[in-house]
Amino acid sequence: xxxxxxxxxxxxxxxxxxxxxxxxxxxxxxxxxxxxxxxxxxxxxxxxxxxxxxxxxxxxxxxxxxxxxxxxxxxxxxxxxxxxx
Amino acid sequence: xxxxxxxxxxxxxxxxxxxxxxxxxxxxxxxxxxxxxxxxxxxxxxxxxxxxxxxxxxxxxxxxxxxxxxxxxxxxxxxxxxxxxxxxxxxxxxxxxxxxxxxxxxxxxxxxxxxxxxxxxxxxxxxxxxxxxxxxxxxxxxxxxxxxxxxxxxxxxxxxxxxxxxxxxxxxxxxxxxxxxxxxxxxxxxxxxxxxxxxxxxxxxxxxxxxxxxxxxxxxxxxxxxxxxxxxxxxxxxxxxxxxxxxxxxxxxxxxxxxx
Numbered sequence: 621x622x623x624x625x626x627x628x629x630x631x632x633x634x635x636x637x638x639x640x641x642x643x644x645x646x647x648x649x650x651x652x653x654x655x656x657x658x659x660x661x662x663x664x665x666x667x668x669x670x671x672x673x674x675x676x677x678x679x680x681x682x683x684x685x686x687x688x689x690x691x692x693x694x695x696x697x698x699x700x701x702x703x704x705x
Numbered sequence: 706x707x708x709x710x711x712x713x714x715x716x717x718x719x720x721x722x723x724x725x726x727x728x729x730x731x732x733x734x735x736x737x738x739x740x741x742x743x744x745x746x747x748x749x750x751x752x753x754x755x756x757x758x759x760x761x762x763x764x765x766x767x768x769x770x771x772x773x774x775x776x777x778x779x780x781x782x783x784x785x786x787x788x789x790x791x792x793x794x795x796x797x798x799x800x801x802x803x804x805x806x807x808x809x810x811x812x813x814x815x816x817x818x819x820x821x822x823x824x825x826x827x828x829x830x831x832x833x834x835x836x837x838x839x840x841x842x843x844x845x846x847x848x849x850x851x852x853x854x855x856x857x858x859x860x861x862x863x864x865x866x867x868x869x870x871x872x873x874x875x876x877x878x879x880x881x882x883x884x885x886x887x888x889x890x891x892x893x894x895x896x897x898x899x900x901x902x903x904x905x906x907x908x909x910x911x912x913x914x915x916x917x918x919x920x921x922x923x924x925x926x927x928x929x930x931x932x933x934x935x936x937x938x939x940x941x942x943x944x945x946x947x948x949x950x951x952x953x954x955x956x957x958x959x960x961x962x963x964x965x
Binding site: 663666667670674 | 843
């Protein structure tokens with residue numbers, strides 16, 4: 621994984637930990653599902669999306685949710701959907 | 706109590722009070738402002754009264770603004786929330802105080818009147834809570850204080866719409882408490898007894914006079930102190946509760962034919 625992608629993943633994982641402190645210390649991998657593997661619910665994902673928009677770049681939660689069947693709500697799919705400035 | 710994180714905007718918390726122009730709502734605004742919060746009050750019709758509350762607060766060195774909105778209207782609820790955010794940068798306390806009474810016996814309650822009471826009292830509470838939620842999530846701190854009534858537990862004849870709407874508010878509050886509690890948001894309900902306001906004036910005769918052997922009529926200030934507490938860090942351990950403030954009317958009500 622390119623260094624730039626690793627840095628973005630680290631930033632996203634930091635935000636995931638903020639949203640769900642109980643995950644702290646648990647390794648988060650790109651193919652982990654936010655819902656099925658990490659246990660985020662809809663409120664967590666709303667909170668995470670607002671943090672992403674604030675700290676990482678533009679993230680369209682509705683568009684990402686509409687394609688959930690394809691990407692399985694994976695961590696990597698969030699990074700793919702973030703449009704950095 | 707655990708140490709509270711500083712979730713304020715520039716050291717000041719922001720309160721949004723619906724139905725803040727008169728009665729209990731006006732007292733709440735004055736109290737929260739006196740406690741140092743920036744207060745945004747929502748009124749629907751009583752513009753002069755709303756401006757008077759703002760003027761009173763500002764004269765005492767507080768910060769307040771008035772906004773016209775119908776909390777029963779989805780667009781209005783979101784617009785006024787956006788306006789408060791634009792002005793103050795946060796919303797820490799939401800007090801869903803706006804309410805209407807339209808008491809009439811079931812058989813003569815027209816659907817439109819039933820729906821209006823439900824729309825303002827219950828749907829308005831839902832719409833405003835939903836509108837402020839993203840902001841409170843961002844802050845990781847929030848207080849939502851909803852208003853119910855003794856009418857949920859000891860309704861009078863003719864209160865089908867009002868009591869049902871307030872019962873719904875209590876259930877909604879508990880659901881919100883379950884959903885939001887782990888995000889640092891506390892949701893509680895205040896259930897006042899009979900409090901002298903413009904809203905209760907039309908039914909004051911039916912509710913009876915002060916009784917030397919029982920609880921007195923309340924004042925808006927009897928309620929505002931409780932709300933101020935629920936809006937504070939000190940209420941952090943209180944979640945999903947309905948707190949009755951009625952001077953003991955509920956527990957002291959007569960249970961026997963002789964009034965004892």
